Amino acid sequence: MTNYESIDFSPIQALTGDEVITRSTARDITLPSGKVLALITLDNGRDHTRPNTLGPATMTALGETLDAVKARAAAGEIQAVGITGKQYILAAGADLSDITKVGSRENAKLVAQLGHHVLGKLSDLGVPSFAFVNGLALGGGLEIALNSTYRTVDASAAAIALPEVFLGIIPGWGGAYLLPNLIGIENALEVVISNPLKQNRMLKPQQAFDLGIVDAIFPAANYLENSLRWADGVLSGKTKVERKNEPGKIERLTKWPIAIKMARGMLESKIGTVPKSPYVALDLLDKARSGTKAEGFAREDEALADLVVGDQFAASMYAFDLVQKRAKRPVGAPDKALAKKVTKVGIIGAGLMASQFALLFVRRLQVPVLITDLDQARVDKGVAYIHDEIGKLEAKGRLDADSANKLRGLVTGTTDKSLYADCDFVIEAVFEEVGVKQAVFGEIERIIAEDTILATNTSSLSVEEIGAKLAHPERLVGFHFFNPVAVMPLIEIVKTEHTSEAALSTAFVVAKGLGKNAVLTADAPGFVVNRLLAKVMGEAARAVYEGTPVADVEKAFGPLGLPMGPFQLIDLVGWKVAAHVQDTMVRAFPDRFYANDNFHKLAELPEVVEKDKGGRVTGFTKAAEKVSKDAIGTTPASAETILQRVQDGLAQEIKIMLDEGVVPEVEDIDLCLILGAGWPFIDGGATPYLDREGASERVFGDTFHNPPIRGIGA
Numbered sequence: 001m002t003n004y005e006s007i008d009f010s011p012i013q014a015l016t017g018d019e020v021i022t023r024s025t026a027r028d029i030t031l032p033s034g035k036v037l038a039l040i041t042l043d044n045g046r047d048h049t050r051p052n053t054l055g056p057a058t059m060t061a062l063g064e065t066l067d068a069v070k071a072r073a074a075a076g077e078i079q080a081v082g083i084t085g086k087q088y089i090l091a092a093g094a095d096l097s098d099i100t101k102v103g104s105r106e107n108a109k110l111v112a113q114l115g116h117h118v119l120g121k122l123s124d125l126g127v128p129s130f131a132f133v134n135g136l137a138l139g140g141g142l143e144i145a146l147n148s149t150y151r152t153v154d155a156s157a158a159a160i161a162l163p164e165v166f167l168g169i170i171p172g173w174g175g176a177y178l179l180p181n182l183i184g185i186e187n188a189l190e191v192v193i194s195n196p197l198k199q200n201r202m203l204k205p206q207q208a209f210d211l212g213i214v215d216a217i218f219p220a221a222n223y224l225e226n227s228l229r230w231a232d233g234v235l236s237g238k239t240k241v242e243r244k245n246e247p248g249k250i251e252r253l254t255k256w257p258i259a260i261k262m263a264r265g266m267l268e269s270k271i272g273t274v275p276k277s278p279y280v281a282l283d284l285l286d287k288a289r290s291g292t293k294a295e296g297f298a299r300e301d302e303a304l305a306d307l308v309v310g311d312q313f314a315a316s317m318y319a320f321d322l323v324q325k326r327a328k329r330p331v332g333a334p335d336k337a338l339a340k341k342v343t344k345v346g347i348i349g350a351g352l353m354a355s356q357f358a359l360l361f362v363r364r365l366q367v368p369v370l371i372t373d374l375d376q377a378r379v380d381k382g383v384a385y386i387h388d389e390i391g392k393l394e395a396k397g398r399l400d401a402d403s404a405n406k407l408r409g410l411v412t413g414t415t416d417k418s419l420y421a422d423c424d425f426v427i428e429a430v431f432e433e434v435g436v437k438q439a440v441f442g443e444i445e446r447i448i449a450e451d452t453i454l455a456t457n458t459s460s461l462s463v464e465e466i467g468a469k470l471a472h473p474e475r476l477v478g479f480h481f482f483n484p485v486a487v488m489p490l491i492e493i494v495k496t497e498h499t500s501e502a503a504l505s506t507a508f509v510v511a512k513g514l515g516k517n518a519v520l521t522a523d524a525p526g527f528v529v530n531r532l533l534a535k536v537m538g539e540a541a542r543a544v545y546e547g548t549p550v551a552d553v554e555k556a557f558g559p560l561g562l563p564m565g566p567f568q569l570i571d572l573v574g575w576k577v578a579a580h581v582q583d584t585m586v587r588a589f590p591d592r593f594y595a596n597d598n599f600h601k602l603a604e605l606p607e608v609v610e611k612d613k614g615g616r617v618t619g620f621t622k623a624a625e626k627v628s629k630d631a632i633g634t635t636p637a638s639a640e641t642i643l644q645r646v647q648d649g650l651a652q653e654i655k656i657m658l659d660e661g662v663v664p665e666v667e668d669i670d671l672c673l674i675l676g677a678g679w680p681f682i683d684g685g686a687t688p689y690l691d692r693e694g695a696s697e698r699v700f701g702d703t704f705h706n707p708p709i710r711g712i713g714a
Contacts, residue, residue, distance in 0.1 A: 002298050004117035012056045012110045015101050019055035020044050022091065024065040028078065031232035035079040037130070038069045043086040052085055054140045055095030056114060063118040066125065073127040080235055081125050083144060084132035084224065088158065093139025096167070099308060100317050103712060109305035115140060115173030116297045122147040128235065132227045133157060133214060138202075139164055143173040145214070146182065150234060150241060152227040153209060156220035159202035160213070165277045166196035168316035168682050172304030176284035177296025182243075183212040184250050185259045188285055193263065193278050197271065199487075215241050252289050260286045269614025274561040275682050276312055309712040311692055315684030318709050322671045322685070323517075330508060331664045332495075332520035338505035340453060342513075344368045346423035348440050350382030350413060353457070354429035356485035359386050362410050363393075364514045370423060371413045383413035420447045425510060427455040427479055432580060437466045445470055453506045455479035459577070460526045460534075460584040464496040474500040477507045480527060481516075482676045483573070490676035491516045496523045519672050524662045525588035526581065528669060529676040531662075532686070533569070534585040535653050537578055538594035539646040540566035545596050545628075548636040550609065550619045556639035557646065560689070563678040567609055567617040575603035592653065598631040647695035650686055655700050666704050684709055 022044040029037045042052045042062075054062075072078050085091060094115070102108045122129045122144065131145035133153040137160045145151045153160070162171045162179070170176055171192060180188035191211070195201040209217040218226040233239030243249075250256075260282065267278055280303050288296055307313055345361045347354050350373035362369045371386075373379045387408050394404040412419070420426060426444060430436050441454055448454075454476045456466050467476035478494020491511045495504055504520075511518035521527045526534055536557075543553045554565035562569075570578045579602075582595035602608050608624045609617045620628065637645075654669055663669055670685025683689040687704035690696050696703045 002113065002116075002294065002301065004113055004120065007110070007113055007117065009056070009060070009110055009114050009117075011107050012098075012102065012114065013060055015056060015098055015107075019057050019095055019098060020046065020050065020053065021061065022052040022054065022058040024058075024062040024083075026065055026069055029082070029228060031080075031228060031235070033232050033236050035232060035235055036077065037080040037082050037228065037231060038072065038078045039082040039084065040065055040069070041084055041086065042091055048086075048088045051089045051092035051136055052141070053092055053095040054115075055098045056111070058095070059114050059118045063121060066118065066121040070121065070125045073125055078127065080128050080130060080231060081122075082130040082132055082228070082231065083122070083148065084134050085136075085141075088135040089141075090131075090133050090135055090137040090157075091141030091144060092136055093141050093163075094173075096317060096320070100314075102308065105305050105309045105712070108308035108712070109301055111308070112172045112301040112304040115143070116301065119143055119147040119173050120297070123149065130227070130231045130234075132224060133160065133205075133208075134223060136160075138162075139171065139175075140173050142213075143171060143175045143178075146178040147174050150231070151214040152216040152218060152223075152230060153205045153214040154220050154223040155205050155217050157205045160205065160208045161195065161200075161202040162192050163196050163200050163202070165193055165281050166200040166316075166681065167320060168275075168277050168310070168313040169307045170277055170281045170284060170300065170303050172300045174297060174300070176281060176300055176303075177288045177293060179213070180285050180288045181250065185256045185285065185289070187211045188288075189259060189263050189282075192281050192285060193267070197278065212243055215243070256289045257286070266614070269612070269616055271563070272558045272561065274559055275680065276310065277307055277682075280307060311711040312682040314709050314711045315688045315692075316681040318684040318688055319670065319674055319681040322667055323674060326667055327489075327517040327519075327671055327675065330493075330518050330520060331668065333508040333518070334501040334505040336505055336509050338502050339509040340424055340451060340502060340506045342367060342424045342506065342510055344370070344423045344425075346420045346426035346444075346448075347371045347429060348426065348444065349373060349429040350379045351429065352385070353481075353483075353485070355382045355385040355389075357427060357429055357457075357481070358382070358411060359389050360485055360514055362386070362407050365510075366407070366410065368410050368412065370419055371411070372415060372417055372420075373413075374415070376415055379413040379415060383411060386411050417443065418447060420444055421449070423448060423452055425453045425455065425506065427457060429457055432458065432461065432577075434461055434465055437461070438469050441466065441476070442469055445472070451475070451502070453477065453503050455507065457481055460530050460581050462525070463494045463523045464498065467496065467498065473498040475503050477503045478521075478523065478527070479507055479511075482529070488676060488678075489515075489517050490529070490672060491518045492521050492527045492529065492672065492676065493518045494521050494523050494527060517671075517675050519663065519668050519675075521668075521672075522660070522662045524657070524660065526585055528657070528663060528672040530581050531585065531657070532650060532653060532669075532673065533677060534581050534593060535649050536560075536562075536646060537566050537570055538582060538585070539642065539649055540570075541582070541596055541599065542594045542645075543637045543642045545598070545632055546635050546637055547633045548642070550617060552636070552639065553642060554617050556642035559643055560646070561680045561683050563680065564615075565617055568611070568615065571609055571611075571617065575599070575605075575608055579603045592649070596631060598628055601627045644695075647690060647693055648699050651690045651695040651699040654687060654690070654704070655696075 129148040131148035463478040467473040480492040482488035579599040585593040586595040673679040688709035691703040691708040
């Protein structure tokens with residue numbers, strides 16, 4: 001058993017130079033019964049845009065505050081302790097900037113031990129402790145609550161989660177042991193592993209209450225007063241706290257190991273075996289079934305120390321910084337004061353993509369949205385889809401009836417293109433062919449105002465060529481969404497030689513209004529994401545047409561750690577789209593990209609690949625095998641050869657893109673891959689991984705990052 005009291009924490013307490021310290025001040029609250037509760041409030045002195053975080057100095061100070069209230073409890077001066085946060089925020093977890101500076105595994109272990117030492121005091125005060133989760137509670141913030149005796153939550157709290165696995169680590173201050181023993185293994189697996197791997201999904205307060213993470217939920221208006229009254233009831237025995245998953249009620253012998261086994265199989269099927277943190281978390285949750293809390297905390301100490309010094313955490317922190325900081329301040333975006341105010345949006349087309357655009361624009365911008373198509377039947381179908389999706393949001397409680405009716409009223413569908421006259425921003429969602437896009441823009445330009453912005457959603461065509469016949473090509477900008485439109489957070493904003501600062505500024509402001517992250521790219525074939533995905537898909541196709549079985553090719557790509565294999569990806573984006581993108585890239589760069597005429601034959605089939613229950617591709621369908629029979633060779637490539645080809649191909653292409661100025665900096669390449677293609681944080685996008693694997697050195701004799709982004713233990 002670890003004796004945390006005897007540990008010297010000075011090596012990490014010295015790392016507090018840049019820490020924004022969260023103070024922990026205590027004041028006495030006399031409850032209605034006359035009992036006294038010492039209420040500790042966590043507050044870093046900043047507004048809600050800078051959440052409380054838990055660095056070494058903060059934790060040391062909190063430990064001292066808890067020692068002081070424990071002494072007062074022993075003296076009979078107080079009968080309970082409560083802990084809450086500043087307005088809207090309990091705590092957003094550990095100060096990650098401090099963790100990246102620990103310098104050694106020993107210091108990383110000290111970070112885990114300090115957390116256990118301090119937060120563990122909440123369950124050892126001699127009186128009950130109450131966590132009043134008044135707002136955001138992530139990671140260590142939620143672990144404050146888990147270490148307390150009782151918990152309430154504000155019904156308006158922004159988010160509650162243990163997101164550590166998303167960042168390449170594990171809940172290391174009690175979460176991996178305490179949570180499964182509070183809410184059962186199935187629920188804990190959802191919170192600790194499944195949610196972080198689903199684009200870092202968070203819990204709403206009601207969900208946290210339903211799972212049993214908190215004991216009571218109160219409205220925001222009188223949250224603290226109600227929580228204190230509830231705590232008084234618990235102390236006096238008038239309020240009974242019923243927990244359906246009390247330790248004695250949790251079934252451990254059969255259900256627990258079965259749930260772990262199923263989760264392991266699901267992980268292997270969905271994410272492969274490259275990511276470390278989900279499997280480490282799984283092992284911790286498994287072992288939490290038995291043994292003492294002290295043993296559980298000691299396991300977390302070792303696990304967190306191992307992961308913090310690893311390459312995957314270093315890459316994750318690089319990726320986290322890109323998404324949290326760089327994405328919010330796009331490089332190359334003009335002054336937003338130059339943007340045209342958008343009071344009405346026009347969408348050319350009424351198909352599925354156009355309808356998804358319309359739904360997003362009307363929900364986010366709440367301005368009139370016009371969709372048009374060649375005939376009224378297509379228009380009506382598009383409008384019906386939008387109305388139906390609004391209805392689904394209303395049914396789920398995400399929109400009230402008035403808001404839903406308002407949004408429906410803002411959407412207009414027609415074949416009368418003269419209604420584009422008062423649109424400020426018009427985007428096309430028509431067939432991916434230059435001539436078609438030129439024609440629709442040519443028709444619309446005669447109707448719209450001179451300063452109306454035109455946007456093309458092309459995925460790989462030249463934006464300049466699309467605008468070549470416009471009277472005002474300076475008004476045209478590339479505005480490339482990713483599927484599914486509502487979910488994927490990236491928009492590639494494409495600038496041509498003619499694009500005006502006003503058009504560019506408007507595009508960035510609109511993207512932000514839509515809740516998207518925008519990255520500026522030059523007008524180059526495939527822009528960023530599709531250019532690099534075409535490299536991945538092309539190398540997969542090359543291997544298959546050499547004679548490598550499809551399933552073997554999928555496995556060969558496993559070490560990349562991508563969210564899905566190449567043929568699974570092709571099946572998702574569509575074989576016709578993939579064939580078109582490959583053709584575009586081969587026309588542009590015939591010496592570097594691979595395409596095969598057989599792609600187009602496969603694209604005509606209703607089903608091309610077969611999949612297992614987890615969605616992983618296992619091979620071609622019989623029809624696809626028949627179509628491909630004459631195109632496939634007899635010299636299969638080894639897994640090592642396939643992997644090195646794609647690594648080196650990506651390194652070469654990214655270096656060329658940087659040399660050609662497709663994006664301002666290498667960080668923008670990684671940001672695009674993370675936000676637009678779901679590339680994992682543990683790779684840092686692509687370039688830290690390529691540096692680490694030696695591909696950069698092999699291709700151009702250097703690394704993308706100097707020094708390379710490596711773990712402390714590397």
